[in-house]
Amino acid sequence: MKKPIAAIISAVLFGGIAAAPCNVLSVPAASAQEKAAKPNYQNRAQIPEKDKWNLHDLYKSKAAWEADVKKAEELSAEITAKYQGKLDQSVDQIVGALQDYSTLSELSSKAYGYANLSFDVNQSNPKKQALLNRAEKMAAKIAADTSWLNPEIVSIKTGTMKKILRDKKLAPYKYVLQDMLRTKSHTLTKQEEEVLARLSPLSDTGTNVYGMLAKDVKFPKIKDSKGKEIQLTRSNYISYVESGDRLVRKGAYEAYYRTLGKFQDSFAQALTAQVKSHTIHAGLRNYKSALEAAVVPNDVPAKVYDQLISSVNKGLPLLHRYMELKKKLLGVDELHMYDMYTPIVEADRAYIPYEDAKKMVMDGLKPMGDDYLSIMNEAFKKRWIDVYSTEDKATGAYQWGSYGNHPFVLLNYQGTKGDVATIAHELGHAAHNYMSGKKQNYLNAHYAIFTAEVASTLNEALLWNSEYKKAGTKKEKLYLLNQRLENFRTTLFRQTQFAEFEKKIHELDQKGEALTAETYNKVYGEINQKYYGKVMAADKEIPLEWARIPHFYNYNFYVYQYATSFAASTALSKQIADEGAPAVKRIKDNLLSAGGSSDPISILKNAGVDMSSSEPVDQAMKVFEETLNEMEKLVNES
Template sequence: MTLIVAAVFLIPPLSSSAAGKEIQIPYSSRKDIPRDYKWNLNDIYPTKKAWESDIKKAECLAVRFKKKFQGSLDKSPVHMKKALEAYTELSRIEEKAYVYINLELSTDESDHHIQALANRADIMSAKVSEHTAWFSPEVGKIQESTMKKYLNHPDLKIYKNFLADIAHSKSHILSKEKEELLAKVSPLSGTAQNVYSMLSKDIKFPSIMDERGKEVQLNRVNFSTYMESPDRTVRKAAYEAYYATLAKFQDSFASVMSAQVKSHNISADVRNYKSAIEAALNPDHIPVKVYEELLTSVHKGLPQLHRYMEIKKKMLKVNELHMYDISTPINERNSSYIPYEEARKMVIEGLKPLGLEYGSILKKAFNDNWVDVYSTEAKRTGAFQWGAYDSHPFVLLNYQGTKNDVSTLAHELGHAVHAYYSKQAQTYINSGNPTFTAEVASTLNENLLWESEYKKAKTKEEKIFLLNQRLEDFRTTLFRQAQFAEFEKNIHELDAEGKSINAETLKKIYGDINNKYYGSAIARDEQIPMEWARIPHLYDYDFYVYQYATSFAASQALAQQIQDEGKPAVKRLKEKFLKAGGSSDPISILKNTGIDMSTSKPIDEAMQVFKETLDELEKLLSKE
């Protein structure tokens, strides 16, 4: 069991990025960026010396924890409480030190000194895991009668959910010796992710000509932007150049993917799970049927996605619709650069339905340097929210002034405020927000921001633009993440059957799924089967992306509640959801808001909203 409970919450990978103009990056180097646009990590540690002190302290506490408590957890409730308090103290220090240095690394991944310090944190974390690996097995072996007393003892009330989770996974906890062995080799589990990250960073892409006839260097950051260029020649050039470059490294990417999949399947087998999906979902009490019903419901909705592609084809006035066409807006409104200060105002205004208190936390985030805004060459791509229990949340952006960047800001602040509420309301051990619920908070913000913009729209053109944006949100978050989830499921099953995972196999599987999702309106591009090589989350985590889709559906339902009920729904959202943290399992937390994700109903209802949005778009188009 890992001690670090603070999760990195990222924007869904490779969603469209509303552009069409020349990319504007205000600052060429990090030192040129004003302090107001950079987070302040001194809020966690004032000096590296203080950080190093906690690194050493965590290692010492881990040794002391094992020496003092191993073999005695069934002694008494009082003794168990002391053990859990020591475990919590150790975990908080480890988490704080680990988060701090990795946040710093994310702003400059080329800094060799910070790389070395991050490696030091990895070593510390591995040592802590090694000296605490016995803990869960020993808790799991406590006699049922004794555990029952512990779960009902008033002194252990705040640890009840934590202990119940271990009891829930009891049959999958190994012996002390095996857990210690796995802890020793745990640093290897991140190898595939690290290799993928380095490989992706080191690949150099060719130059293309942009909309102004200027030669520009294609890279991981600007590729998605050029996919929304209004100039089809630019889109095609970027698309073909990017995937042709990836194809040169297809065997390397496939080897990394194969290693990642094998590690998941081996771990699941060792821990006596039926599948890698079950191993990934079980710790959060998520039934495998939730994953399966998501795919089933999405498959039922594919005719509507095909319909959307047909509409897009007509609106773009192309004889053939290619994958490099589908991210471009159907009109060019709002494609101009949006200053960050304006984006802040848009987010605060759009999230007003969540109340004054929520708004005050947003302002605190902006005023107290929670957000690292602008991209620089060595900064980690994408966006995320992260933080320790003993720090405020931190949000990383790569802001380029696009409409999608405004949505990304709202998304990551959804994570940040959720974390802020959870840490305020819950003890450390219950403060972590599982991804399954965390992504609901973030996509809810995107939904409310869209609703705010649509209500303000006065012209037909504005409404068409915004309706297309909403349809794109559905496509990239519900359909696209389900598509990734289906691919992930298929390749894990392929490996479990003893079949080879190689580049040609991966391309065949991915290409077939892509054809199924997008239908006959899309031309069969030879490049798209390589897209699996640029989906970071397939290398970072196991069975993570499906949660974007389920959360998107849940957030649609919550937004509807807020629209229908107003303040009562907001109060319920705050008290029953945003403050819940990890005090219960994700399915139960959402049920407390009136949303049952153990059924297909939320997905089916989201599909209906997608259909109604399509209907509205077609109605407006028919008036032209």
């Protein structure tokens, strides 16, 4: 059985908007009264309770958690004893098995989520590590105990199953069953499924090694714009390569990648373990490739992935043109990758207090209606969100769904405009999860990752529209236009670049070629140069970027969906602007409340965008070109 997705996670998109050096257009700075000091919490105890998520909403005590872990393990054994070998006897048996499996999945997901969330805000705590290890053992046991369920259902004769599907009792599970039958040719025997389930912890080796390696790697000190030595970390790296001082961002960039370079063989081993796991899994399940094995189970045709890369490659001349504009406005003789994080339009760099960020997000999402805003308000007021970073907190940002409860959102808020967009992004996931949970049963509530990023990037698009409407001067409009171009670069182009890299290294593995740090550097360096064009200097550090992208290690062909979803949300945000309430209702009813009740292509088509064609990506490219044209026009007028 396809495992319900307990967590929809997204990392902060690299390349935020910050200040730039001279030779750029500037936006008026905030007044002294508007500026606020950036908090600097040394440990979790210093963070106010209101800015930490409340895990007591899941469990009041560890004892209560342990009781659920034990209950889940017992229930998984009971399901096997009660239903195994009996599913073809009656519709009631199938309905009962699915109901009990749903109860088990909901219970185990809640317990696993609590352990994972506890660990991610205190990763150096041995007790939290032990908690997560216990949860992982529970998950492995349940997977092994119930591994017979999918094979047994799909082994039911086709004619018998067609009759079964017509029974009204199975209506709540119809798509779940149809989805299982769709991948029948990739389902193994009961014994084989059990073996794979027992071996499943080994498939996470690359992920686990990367996680510990990334945590343990220590970076050197660098100098800030005032010449003061500061400690470079994973968390503050982006803020320093966003610096308006070119020497600061160059120093941070080189220090970061040269440090990664010392460990590149270890990172390569972790990535290779992940790639080989995907390739082996694909072969065992009779897929043609690791790519097909990753996307087909989510009911997405593999051609969508290839189509994305092809369409974006056709649009690369537009990205090259944007790079030329960036070089011109930065006033540099040579454009380097460390210049990518610096905007070509300067804005006020004052720290944005979290309370102000919340208001900006709420204002931006007003077109979604009062009911949607009430969900956002509840998230802010009832401690769904863990806001600030500490040394041993997981980096990036994500949303973790909890069926029957509310979602949880992890942030590492630094007070930048990019961080404000991240809040909107993750709350898009949270609203999607929350609304689907209210409308769908457990097995239908967990949407495919293909649709997950549409809700989040739609929120970002609405936030941008709100800020652009408020822009009162040409300079403010220039800033926002540049921000939009950067969103396209970091999402549609950059995530497709990542997707192309993933596809290439998996193809090399399938051909039996050696995967080493040297291989990864060569492949990544060539793809990066293709995307950014001749205007971009071939920095020796950039081929190592693969070593810092967590999605390569943690997920399986995930990042392409950031790009496809961005294209979809671009179209949907335009529909909201053009149609208003009818478009909002269509999106809420057919996307945000749909969960995984149908295939993702149909869900998005019903919401208003057809991802089975190249049209959404082509339309996004047109929007990028129009934005670039407007930017160039305003620059020439300045």
